[in-house]
Amino acid sequence: MGIDRERTVSCTVPWRGSAWHAQSAMKLNPLGVRAAAITLSAALLTVGCTPAESSAPDPEPTEAGPPASKPAAPERRPFTIAFGGDVHFEGVLRTRLNANPKTALGPIAATLSKADLAMVNLETAITTGGTPAPGKQYTFRAPATALTALKAAGVDVASMANNHGMDYMESGLRDSLAAIKRSKFPIVGIGRNAQQAYAPWRTTVKGNRVAIIGATQVLDSEFIQAWTATETKPGLASAKEEGALIQAVRQARKNSDTVIVHLHWGAELVACPTQVQRDLAQKLIAAGADVIVGGHAHILLGSGYLKGRYVNYGLGNFVFYNWGPETGKSGVLTLTINGRKVLKDQWTPARINGGVPIPLTGSAKQQALAGWNALRRCANLDARPDARP
Numbered sequence: 022m023g024i025d026r027e028r029t030v031s032c033t034v035p036w037r038g039s040a041w042h043a044q045s046a047m048k049l050n051p052l053g054v055r056a057a058a059i060t061l062s063a064a065l066l067t068v069g070c071t072p073a074e075s076s077a078p079d080p081e082p083t084e085a086g087p088p089a090s091k092p093a094a095p096e097r098r099p100f101t102i103a104f105g106g107d108v109h110f111e112g113v114l115r116t117r118l119n120a121n122p123k124t125a126l127g128p129i130a131a132t133l134s135k136a137d138l139a140m141v142n143l144e145t146a147i148t149t150g151g152t153p154a155p156g157k158q159y160t161f162r163a164p165a166t167a168l169t170a171l172k173a174a175g176v177d178v179a180s181m182a183n184n185h186g187m188d189y190m191e192s193g194l195r196d197s198l199a200a201i202k203r204s205k206f207p208i209v210g211i212g213r214n215a216q217q218a219y220a221p222w223r224t225t226v227k228g229n230r231v232a233i234i235g236a237t238q239v240l241d242s243e244f245i246q247a248w249t250a251t252e253t254k255p256g257l258a259s260a261k262e263e264g265a266l267i268q269a270v271r272q273a274r275k276n277s278d279t280v281i282v283h284l285h286w287g288a289e290l291v292a293c294p295t296q297v298q299r300d301l302a303q304k305l306i307a308a309g310a311d312v313i314v315g316g317h318a319h320i321l322l323g324s325g326y327l328k329g330r331y332v333n334y335g336l337g338n339f340v341f342y343n344w345g346p347e348t349g350k351s352g353v354l355t356l357t358i359n360g361r362k363v364l365k366d367q368w369t370p371a372r373i374n375g376g377v378p379i380p381l382t383g384s385a386k387q388q389a390l391a392g393w394n395a396l397r398r399c400a401n402l403d404a405r406p407d408a409r410p
Contacts, residue, residue, distance in 0.1 A: 182210025210235025323400025
């Protein structure tokens with residue numbers, strides 16, 4: 022965000038745990054009153070800044086006015102963010118997309134739109150051409166209208182850091198990046214280099230400075246090198262490069278109120294989190310993550326609190342075809358957050374029908390909620406942030 026400056030002094034001083042940028046402009050008073058210059062010079066000496074060069078004569082002492090007050094921090098209020106699981110637009114979903122992108126996600130859009138922010142995992146390349154990844158059993162691609170569909174359903178940001186984000190290799194990646202740029206729809210976990218791929222999407226909602234990072238812990242071994250973004254090569258943000266991901270979280274922590282990490286992780290159809298997931302969650306919390314959410318397993322996994330932070334190990338399929346009773350279980354996780362504190366979690370259970378999640382009602386809803394809460398046990402997560410010291 023650009024800041025208009027009138028020159029001539031810029032320095033950085035600590036303020037509330039982050040960097041507070043102070044700019045000041047000095048102008049000569051034609052009547053010889055230069056108290057502001059004296060006050061500014063003293064402040065600069067205190068913080069070790071150097072004023073810009075000036076040809077003006079040294080100011081003469083005058084009676085100083087009252088010290089300038091610090092700018093007030095914006096008032097923070099709780100906000101909500103809704104998370105849906107894995108999304109693609111193959112099969113019957115392509116038919117829905119082609120018919121009308123604005124209704125492609127079906128009735129679940131109402132749940133997403135109610136939240137202040139909404140996010141999903143976009144598990145597809147955005148291209149109509151390209152060459153499928155050699156030897157890969159399942160490859161997903163969709164036209165750029167997929168981004169139109171997400172936006173129309175109330176989704177604000179998506180991650181493409183997953184094991185389908187580069188299904189159409191380098192040419193598909195170029196198409197994806199071009200479509201993202203044209204649409205101006207925020208996508209994390211993918212970029213023209215590592216710096217862009219690991220960079221957070223930033224927004225401010227109800228006074229909360231929110232940073233969202235995307236990365237994948239799941240990559241086919243033969244594609245790890247080709248698909249991982251580097252300093253000089255486009256690609257995905259890989260959680261296998263733990264150092265890069267942890268550094269991105271630490272950097273985001275410095276100037277954010279809420280840090281969210283969206284991961285593609287876990288093992289397909291395994292109902293409890295793997296040790297690799299558990300270990301990474303601990304490391305990301307230590308680095309400063311407040312919320313860790315993700316998917317990949319095609320089934321729901323546990324959600325809850327770990328060391329006072331919020332972890333979801335698996336959001337399951339969302340806008341996706343399903344092939345059985347467990348893979349058809351879906352829903353929306355809505356968190357209420359204020360700064361670093363997750364105040365409340367809410368699960369809106371749904372069942373995938375015709376590729377889209379249909380919210381449940383009545384006894385089916387209550388049964389699904391009980392099942393979702395039971396998943397927390399094998400994940401070793403708490404139902405409340407203060408459940409343990």
